[in-house]
Amino acid sequence: MLFKPKYWIKNVLEIDREFLDKYGIDALILDLDNTLSMHGDPAAEEGIPEWLDKMRAMKVPMTVVSNNTNRRVAPLARKLGLPFIANGAKPLTIGINRACKFMGTDRKRTAVVGDQIFTDVMGGNIARMPTILVEPFHAEKNIFFKIKRAAEGIVFRRDPDKMTKKD
Numbered sequence: 001m002l003f004k005p006k007y008w009i010k011n012v013l014e015i016d017r018e019f020l021d022k023y024g025i026d027a028l029i030l031d032l033d034n035t036l037s038m039h040g041d042p043a044a045e046e047g048i049p050e051w052l053d054k055m056r057a058m059k060v061p062m063t064v065v066s067n068n069t070n071r072r073v074a075p076l077a078r079k080l081g082l083p084f085i086a087n088g089a090k091p092l093t094i095g096i097n098r099a100c101k102f103m104g105t106d107r108k109r110t111a112v113v114g115d116q117i118f119t120d121v122m123g124g125n126i127a128r129m130p131t132i133l134v135e136p137f138h139a140e141k142n143i144f145f146k147i148k149r150a151a152e153g154i155v156f157r158r159d160p161d162k163m164t165k166k167d
Contacts, residue, residue: 003156005121005133007164012036012113012134013047017058025130027061027105029096031114032073034136036064036080040072044080045137052080063099065090065112067119090114091122096129117156 007023009015012035020026033039036048055062064084066073077084083102088095100107111130114120124131133156 002122002125003117004125005117005131005156007111007130008133009164010135011045011137013051015051015113015132016054020058020060023111023130024109025111027100027103027110028055028063029099029110029112029124029129030062030064030082031090031116031120032064032066032076032084033068034115035113035120035134037076038137042076044076049080052082056081061103061105061110063103065095065099067095088123090119091126093123093127096123096127100127100129121156 009019012030015028030036037044052062062082064073064077064080064082065088066084066086067088067090068086070086073084073086085095085098085102090096096112100110103110107127107129109130111132112120112124112127113132113134115134115136117133121131121133
């Protein structure tokens with residue numbers, strides 16, 4: 001179960017009050033690259049700023065935890081108005097634990113959200129927290145990402161018919 005997300009959705013925009021209530025989630029630890037923005041892009045994906053505003057209006061605590069460097073994470077996280085932890089060391093739980101402590105949230109009601117099995121999902125599962133796997137907004141063209149996605153396919157089959165439904 002280390003590689004299996006608790007929930008699997010198309011993207012973070014599907015997380016709303018109904019989803020949070022249904023699954024008992026009060027707070028979110030968010031990956032940055034391919035979750036809120038395209039890898040390396042200095043801007044958020046379309047709809048992300050509005051979605052963040054909705055989450056804030058619902059008083060949902062959120063923190064970005066990224067394995068990327070401060071140089072990459074800080075400008076976009078600040079632009080989005082989100083606290084952040086760069087060099088998060090996922091799947092180790094160092095950054096995830098720091099985020100929970102910072103937000104003062106219950107680990108069982110704080111979900112780790114991201115696009116990668118071997119970092120986001122593993123890290124959240126090791127920390128014994130709910131995990132939400134999202135699909136990247138765009139397919140990555142870099143060979144490194146293609147190899148990583150192929151390796152992920154060995155441990156978790158992305159079958160769209162098995163995505164988490166809001167019912």
